[in-house]
Amino acid sequence: MSNPNKTDVAIIGAGPVGLFAIFQLGMLGFRCQVVDALDGIGGQCIALYPEKPIFDIPGYPKIEAAALIHRLEEQASPFAPIFHLGQQATGLTRLEDGRWRLETSAGTVIEAGAVVIAAGSGAFGPNRPPIEGIEAYEGKSLHYMVKRREDFRGKKVVIAGGGDSAVDWALSLSEIAQVMVVHRRGKFRAAYENVCRLEQLHAEGVLELVVPYQLQGLEGHDGQLDAVTVSTLEGTVRRLEADAMLAFFGLSMNLGPIAEWGLALERHMLTVDPATCQTSVPGIFAIGDINTYPGKLKLILTGFAEAAHAAHAIHPILRPDTALHFEYSTTKGVPAGG
Structure with missing residues (x-):
């Protein structure tokens, strides 16, 4: 088995919600490594409609999907995320110390204290x-x-x-x-x-x-x-x-190996606590289109908010002895990446 890549949080999915999760976690001082089955970042925004305008992103009356991904990449870049692209997340096991071992189809191994699944609708392909x-x-x-x-x-x-x-x-x-x-x-x-x-x-x-x-x-x-x-x-x-x-x-979509990880499902989506976006397994979170809860709206902006909820819920797991004092970004600025 490959030598493990050690990080604070492993993120599955490099679409818009996964990219914003890098920023939210980075603002709390956490390092991230990201896995995506596609050869580049951006998820469906890049794979399906890079030049299509999006009209419901706050602050942007109109922005093309590819431009949105570029902005999100720029926003996450201070936190030096490591991407493992062109490989699918295949296995997830809990280690004796409580951390998680994530394995990919390319043989990459990532050990992390928490896992965020931001895989959109899962693996997808055209009908x-x-x-x-x-x-x-x-x-x-x-x-x-x-x-x-x-x-x-x-x-x-x-x-x-x-x-x-x-x-x-x-x-x-x-x-x-x-x-x-x-x-x-x-x-x-x-x-x-x-x-x-x-x-x-x-x-x-x-x-x-x-x-x-x-x-x-x-x-x-x-x-x-x-x-x-x-x-x-x-x-x-x-x-x-x-x-x-x-x-x-349309697209044919499935969760792939994620469906075999023992997480509670409802209509092929991961059920989460809306307050934290934690799945049925402590330490594993799901954000964006892949999750469901009462009142869920499948919007990119909803996924952005869920990324913030998950990041703040992860803090006491990774730093149980450190109190988290909520601060606005206008006050604290953007800290240097780890």
Whole structure:
């Protein structure tokens, strides 16, 4: 077994809530090491919608997801967190001295006095449409997320799906590309004002709504799409010339190994005490979308508050002989990282 990395707190998840937990714990003088299955920090904000604007972050009337992650990284940087990226948390055991040993899929071992699980909705991946040969196009001309809006400029783009992601990107990409939206129903499951805008752009000929149709097949070579074929339930088939396709059919999510750690669960989420965000096992905390309690709101700002609750609940565990005197950051400033 690898030599253990010793730290005060191990954080599972480097999304926005996990990053803010680094700051909150750092303000109390604790060092953190962070594990994330993705190759970079930012969680779903970076993996799924880096250029999508977010409107409900306090102090930012509008901020793109990638910019929010950059700000959170900057805020956490004084506390010198150590990241272990591209590896999944696989095992968690309690040591005789009461500390925790966290193991990862890459063989990394972290020993910490407390554990904070900020893993969002757990391990996630796209729901793939059942189209024969789809794997040959994935990551080349068929995508489940938009990393750079400019990659689609001037292209013929088929967007498949009827939820917020499909509608949002249809509105955005219609400014720079020829967009066709395929949905099996005439009704979309997205914000009302966005659906109205979508239908208006269709009426104006800016984009095309291909409804009610469902995906049937892909045409192309060497991973490059030439066309997408779609059909109605009655068997009417259309061929849509396309350079690229975006498929938004939601995510399949699971807790992975976390579900085997003996923590109390409710609807695949970790139940916590809302006052502390401690799970059913003392010393293990859960914050953000992965936890649940009465009245829980799945918002980033809720996760930020939970990070503060957890940090203050961890203090008496790691420093039982030291009283914690609450101070505002405007009073104490930002201490140097450990």
